[in-house]
Amino acid sequence: MDLKICGITSHDELDIVDQEGASYAGLWSGIAGHPRNLSDKSLTELAERCQNVAPVAVCVKRPVAELWNLIRETRVRHVQLHGFNPPRDIAFLKDRGVTLIKTVHVNDDGESPVDRLVDSYRTAGCDIFLIDRFGGRQAIGSSGVCLCSRSVARWLDRLEGARVWLAGGLTPDRICGLPEDRRIEAVDVDSAARMACGAIHRKAARMLVLAARSPNLFEAA
Numbered sequence: 001m002d003l004k005i006c007g008i009t010s011h012d013e014l015d016i017v018d019q020e021g022a023s024y025a026g027l028w029s030g031i032a033g034h035p036r037n038l039s040d041k042s043l044t045e046l047a048e049r050c051q052n053v054a055p056v057a058v059c060v061k062r063p064v065a066e067l068w069n070l071i072r073e074t075r076v077r078h079v080q081l082h083g084f085n086p087p088r089d090i091a092f093l094k095d096r097g098v099t100l101i102k103t104v105h106v107n108d109d110g111e112s113p114v115d116r117l118v119d120s121y122r123t124a125g126c127d128i129f130l131i132d133r134f135g136g137r138q139a140i141g142s143s144g145v146c147l148c149s150r151s152v153a154r155w156l157d158r159l160e161g162a163r164v165w166l167a168g169g170l171t172p173d174r175i176c177g178l179p180e181d182r183r184i185e186a187v188d189v190d191s192a193a194r195m196a197c198g199a200i201h202r203k204a205a206r207m208l209v210l211a212a213r214s215p216n217l218f219e220a221a
């Protein structure tokens with residue numbers, strides 16, 4: 001499995017994620033007031049600093065035309081729409097050659113507020129669905145809480161045929177416990193990449209990369 005580490009805010013964090021071998025680095029834009037939200041300048045600088053890791057612009061409410069104006073001259077070609085976007089937002093970015101990741105927010109009962117939009121997202125050209133735990137409109141990500149395996153299995157079935165990533169409270173041991181049927185292409189982590197909710201930590205990032213690459217590593221030990 002590939003690994004995305006989300007919420008990068010500094011050169012040091014970006015270098016850790018890049019050097020330790022994560023596949024994707026999440027760069028926040030358009031979530032006013034959030035501590036990990038980046039200015040346009042910082043997002044551009046961090047994206048240009050990526051060597052091996054692919055930068056992903058992660059947005060909640062930013063208008064997609066404005067977002068495109070920001071990223072078009074950068075190396076960012078992956079966008080994660082993390083919120084309640086209409087399908088036309090996906091079509092807009094797909095027309096411009098972006099690889100589009102749409103978060104499917106799933107609550108603790110296994111239900112999603114975007115359930116009725118999923119088919120339209122597919123029709124609009126969504127490349128990847130990211131299943132993430134939803135704790136309510138004020139807690140739409142970075143929850144540090146995992147979904148139960150039954151909800152994950154249900155959504156994997158619902159998204160049959162699509163590329164799927166998974167997020168929500170994932171730790172190295174939880175990644176090892178995920179089904180190994182290759183339906184989950186990548187895992188997306190925020191909380192477990194940090195020490196005490198602080199900065200991204202090199203050893204934590206290394207453990208996550210190891211778990212994602214060799215899911216049975218800890219079971220075998």
Ligand SMILES: O=C(O)c1ccccc1N[C@@H]1O[C@H](COP(=O)(O)O)[C@@H](O)[C@H]1O
Pocket residue numbers: 006007026028034036058082103130132140141142143144145167168169170188189190191192
């Ligand atoms: O990464 C962040 O800083 C972030 C902030 C606000 C909303 C979402 C955020 N990231 C997304 O949260 C999940 C993973 O979170 P965790 O591992 O459960 O803490 C994933 O979808 C990230 O893209």
